[in-house]
Amino acid sequence: MSDGLQSRSSSYFHFFAGLNSGILSAVLLQPADVLKTRVQQARQNTLLATIKSIANGPKPLRQFWRGTLPSTLRTGCGSAIYFSGLNALRQNVAQARLRASGEAGNTGAVHSSSLPKLSNTANLATGAAARTWAGFLMMPITVIKVRYESSLYSYTSLFSASRDIVQREGLRGFFAGFGATAVRDAPYAGLYVVFYEQCKRRLSRVATKIEEKSGGGARLSSSTSAGINFLSGVVAAGFGTTVTNPFDAIKTRIQLMPSKYGNMVHAARTMLREEGMRSLFDGLGIRIARKAISSALAWTVYEELIRRAEVGWQDTVEDKA
Secondary structure, rough: OHHHHHHHHHHHHHHHHHHHHHHHHHHHHHHHHHHHHHHHHHOOOHHHHHHHHHHOOOOOHHHHOOOOHHHHHHHHHHHHHHHHHHHHHHHHHHHHHHHHOOOOOOOOOOOOOOOOOOOOHHHHHHHHHHHHHHHHHHHHHHHHHHHHHHHOOOOOHHHHHHHHHHHHHHHHHHHHHHHHHHHHHHHHHHHHHHHHHHHHHHHHHHHHHHHOOOOOOOOHHOOOOOOHHHHHHHHHHHHHHHHHHHHHHHHHHHHHHHHHHHOOOHHHHHHHHHHHHHHHHHHHHHHHHHHHHHHHHHHHHHHHHHHHHHHHHHHHHHHHH
């Protein structure tokens, strides 16, 4: 890929692809977010009881998708910032490595993705840094989203929610739970990228051998690449979610009841003292299911949009040459 193409896709299309993938996953999976938030807001809220409570209440369909607007803004814009930032970081690391080693830009290995191939350490660091930055920028809308989804607040609009937070807690209220969010998101994103890339490499090798034996050639088809990316996303999300769920549970409590739970350490102690270790894993099943599907969907859509755009741009360049 030429420098011009790389610059163009890095500066514009990674943001656009991330935005679209985030919006799609947010709208489709909002009910899972609502259920997770309500299960985490109090230990006695079981998944089945929460589903029955919403289903038997007024306007159940609207209640399952409650908070879709702030969720779409948060996930869509957050994904755009995350993917474009992650790509910029990974491109810079990859180029620095190539300059230092004097290697050619393409190793010739067949892979389901056209994104930079880095070491596990580099994948961990760039994923964590990009996620933390995106999380900080989107923190105000995240707080509003969580409160919208709970049954503790009766917000009717983004404006009324923002006004209530400012009046009650000041501007600091928009960043309630950021410490727990960062501790959750940084390792999750880093681990996700590491396991996602490792899964893709291994599955790509297996798929390549199968397609070569069937006479399909060494290049992976579009459907095979998409399938590999989706399955890799499910595996990576399942592992990362399990490791980081305690911080997600703590973050939810702080954002819903900041006067009671205060900071991350105090919240953890309070939850353990009052409800035991299980409270740190409230909503784990819902979060694994939601994260597995949303992350896999977002990354698959993102990578497929990038792949199609870069193939199209490459064809345009070749036609003009």
